[in-house]
Amino acid sequence: MNIFIRSARVVDRASLQNGQLVDILVRNGLIASFTTTNPDLRPETGAVVIEGGNLHVSAGWVDARAAANDPGYEHREALADLARVAAAGGFTDVALLPNTQPVVDAKDTLGYLRRTADGFPTVRLHPxxxxxxxxxxxxxxxxxxxHRAGAVAFSxxxxxxxxxxxxVKTLQYLRPFGGLxxxxxxxxxxxxxxxxxxGIQSTRQGLKGLPALAEVMTVARDLRLLAYVLETEPAAPDAAPMLHFTCLSAAESVALIREAKAxxxxxxxxxxxxxxxxxxxxxHTFDSNLKVxxxxxxxxxxxxxxxxxADGTIDAVVSDHHPHEEETKNVEFDVAEFGMLGAETVFALxxxxxxxxxxxxxLIDRLTTGPRRVLRLPPVLLAEGQPAALTIFNPTASWTYTRTLSPAKNSPLLGQTLVGNVVGTVLGGHYTVQQ
Incomplete structure (x- = not known):
């Protein structure tokens, strides 16, 4: 499939076309040309044409954290469902959590995920x-x-x-082969x-709290342990991350990591x-879809x-996409499961x-370059002759999130009007349009 993107502004600091309005032709899965936008330019016969107001294009977005419910919990969301949901959210690459049934702790389960993922041409799934x-x-x-079987990281x-x-032992074990x-x-x-x-709100609602201290203490501990591992052989100044903290929520955690990076x-x-x-x-409404x-x-x-x-302390934005069946969410708040849908609405939220x-x-850097570097994924180059992995979006468009492509429905955003719309993704010769 040949794909023609008309009049899109490039958002990619590594690209020579960054900030420019261009027409992009993708032929046989490769970026064939970048040309200055010309409204009179006719696309090749048979090419899919993508056009619209205020289009922007970047390297394909990466979600570094999403739940894989297949195998074991396919009734929540099968991998095929996740692939559709991720593409609708603008993602061309998704890292899958290992908490399936069975857990991804052996080559056979990892192999199942990789073989299944190979059947989805619009999204690359990374176990x-x-x-x-x-x-x-x-x-x-x-x-x-x-690692040799294809695990992108360990968690x-x-x-x-x-x-x-x-x-400590995990860091020591992973270091020789550059594992994360x-x-x-x-x-x-x-x-x-x-x-x-x-806090005050949990006291008002009569619910037992999850203190920020539980996160902050662990961040401080893990940073000290990382320093301990590196005492005998420090890391190079430009070394890829050995330790990645996911789903930060507390101000003090951000401060600790900022200092550690310095x-x-x-x-x-x-x-x-x-x-x-x-x-x-x-x-305050006890909406269990907000229980995370x-x-x-x-x-x-x-x-x-x-x-x-904004200052780069935080390298990536993730969806933390966690589908749940209605029986575990449409219940009293204190017995509801943690987690919400997220892959379709990261950018808009x-x-x-x-x-x-x-x-x-x-923002685009935290959806592209940041997570790619963390996960050791090869960079995506917006240049002629390079494989196409693109996300097309309108950062100012308003739209209403009326339905989800996931079999699960546990999103507090359903029915809400949001700003920032994904138009579609291009991966190789495949174009996925936002539905």
Whole structure:
């Protein structure tokens, strides 16, 4: 399929066409030409034409954190569903959490994911393998074999690493082959039975809190352990991250990582888009679709997350996409599962709540260059002769999120009008239009 994108502004700091209005021709899966926009230019016969008002184009977006419910939980969302949802959200690449059934802790499960993913030409799915067997935090998996089999990184996913010895040994084990450890920072001994952020709002609602301290203590601990591992052999100044913190939510966590980066530690982090849009006050309605972990915190925390995103402390924005069946969400708040849909609305949620706190070029960087570097994915170059992996979007368009392509419906955004619309994605010779 040949694809012609008419009059789109390039948003890619690494591209010679950055900031320019161009016409782009994709032929046989490769970028055939960039030309200055010409309204009289006729596309090739049979080419799919993409045009519209205020079009922008960037390298394909990367979601570094989404739940894979297949195998084991296909009733929530099969991989084919996730591929459609991710493409609708503008993503050409998605990293999959290992918390399937069975857990991605052996080559056979990893192989199943990779073989299944090969059948989706519009999205590339990248499995993250578990650090411990069953993601239970006890015995190590064979991470070298999993790396050779195609694991993009290592994490116990929704189960934060609790034992410091596990974290140290994992860092030591991964270092020789440049592996990445991803941890969601939470000391679960401080958050047991918690339902929402610990604060005035949780007291008002009579719900046990999840203190920010549980995250901050873990970030501080893990950074110190990373420094300990590097004491005998420091990392190079431009080394890729060895340790990645996912789903930050607390202001002090951002400050700690900012300081660690200044000291040269090979560390990175991300934030879920919904953490930038809500505070704990949004839970006054007891809407279980807003029940996530880490929880929405206070206004000062949200401001710190925006600041960390703007100054580059936070490397990536993720969806933290977690589909759930209605029986686990349409229940009392304290028994509802944590998690919400997110892959379709990452860009729109940020644009809607941005309020000029983050430049568009910086946001696109946190959806492209940042997560690619963290996950060691090859760069996407917007240049003639390069393979096409593009996201086309309108950053100012308003639209109403009336339906989701996921079988799950646990999004608090359904029915809301948002700003920032994904028009479609191009991956190779395949064009996926936003539905």
């Amino acid at each position: 993250v393998a578990a650090i411990t067997k069953g993601a239970k935090g006890d015995d190590f998996t064979d991470m070298i074999d999993l 116990d996913g929704d189960h934060p690493l609790q034992h410091p010895d596990l974290l 450890l991803i941890n969601r920072p939470e000391d679960t001994r401080l958050t047991r039975y918690g339902q929402m952020h610990e 000291q040269g530690l090979p560390v990175s982090c991300d934030v879920a888009a919904h953490q930038l849009a809500y505070t704990d006050e949004a839970l 972990n880490p929880p929405f915190r206070g206004a000062a925390d949200v401001a710190a997350l925006w600041a960390g995103l 940020i644009q809607t709540h941005n309020k000029d706190r983050l430049a568009l070029a910086d």
